[in-house]
Amino acid sequence: MFSFIQNIDNLILDRINTIFHSSFLDEIMPVITRLGNNGFIWIAIAVIFILTKKYRTTGIIMLCALGVSALIGNLILKPLIARERPCFLNTDYKLLIPRPQDFSFPSGHTMSSFTASTVLFIRHRKFGIAALVLAATIAFSRLYLYVHYPSDILAGLLMGAAIAILCSYGYQYKIEDKKIIKS
Numbered sequence: 001m002f003s004f005i006q007n008i009d010n011l012i013l014d015r016i017n018t019i020f021h022s023s024f025l026d027e028i029m030p031v032i033t034r035l036g037n038n039g040f041i042w043i044a045i046a047v048i049f050i051l052t053k054k055y056r057t058t059g060i061i062m063l064c065a066l067g068v069s070a071l072i073g074n075l076i077l078k079p080l081i082a083r084e085r086p087c088f089l090n091t092d093y094k095l096l097i098p099r100p101q102d103f104s105f106p107s108g109h110t111m112s113s114f115t116a117s118t119v120l121f122i123r124h125r126k127f128g129i130a131a132l133v134l135a136a137t138i139a140f141s142r143l144y145l146y147v148h149y150p151s152d153i154l155a156g157l158l159m160g161a162a163i164a165i166l167c168s169y170g171y172q173y174k175i176e177d178k179k180i181i182k183s
Contacts, residue, residue, distance in 0.1 A: 009149035013086055016143050017093075025144060030097050033141040036109035039066050041134070042116035057171070058123045062116050065167035069115040069160055070108070078103040086146050093146045100147050107148045110139040110156030111163075118164030 035041040043066065049059030083105035087095055102108075113135035121128025139157065142148040 005151055006149075009151050010086075012150045013143060013146065017146070020144060026096055029141045029144045032137055033097060033109065033145055035134070036113055036138040036141075039070070039108075039112035039116070042066055042112055045116065045120075045131075055124070058119065061123070061167055061171050062119045064171070065115045065119050065164050066112055068167060069111050069163050072163065073106050073111045073156065073159065074102070074108050077106055078108070081105045083149075083152070086149055090146075095146065097145055097147070104148055105152045105155060106159055107139065107142050107152040107156035109142050110135070110148070110153050111160040113138045114157045114160030115164045118161045119168055122164065122168045 042062065046059040046062035046066065049055035049062065051059075082103050085100060085104040087093055087099060114132075117128060117131035117135040120131040139153045143150060143153060
């Protein structure tokens, strides 16, 4: 089963490299992927939201969800599963970014991106749609840059969205409905 998934992953990565490779994207994709480094863009958005009364609750939920996402994805699953990145296994591929030092599964960039963008989508649709487009672009950049497999991206997307849903509705149920904290 795992070799079947690995074969599909490799096929998709090869197709992405064949179809999308261009000097323009070689310049753009490293910039896009840097936005997702350590969840930076999402943390910055959450902090900006916290500083405004109207969006404060959304910012708090985003930060909480991002914390859960980092804990599950980077601190638990990556070391536990210890999946080698494609660039570790195919050293002939010329990387356009510094070689990552951690494991591949799940994609942390994708997980944090879909955690934050799903919270935004649930709470504020107009921001959420733009955030989901950015999240998808960051996720694609990880494939383009040959540092993740498609299954790493899919897992990061699904787990990130699930964490966002649980945190958003958990906050609504436990905090807002119980009037524990007023926003």
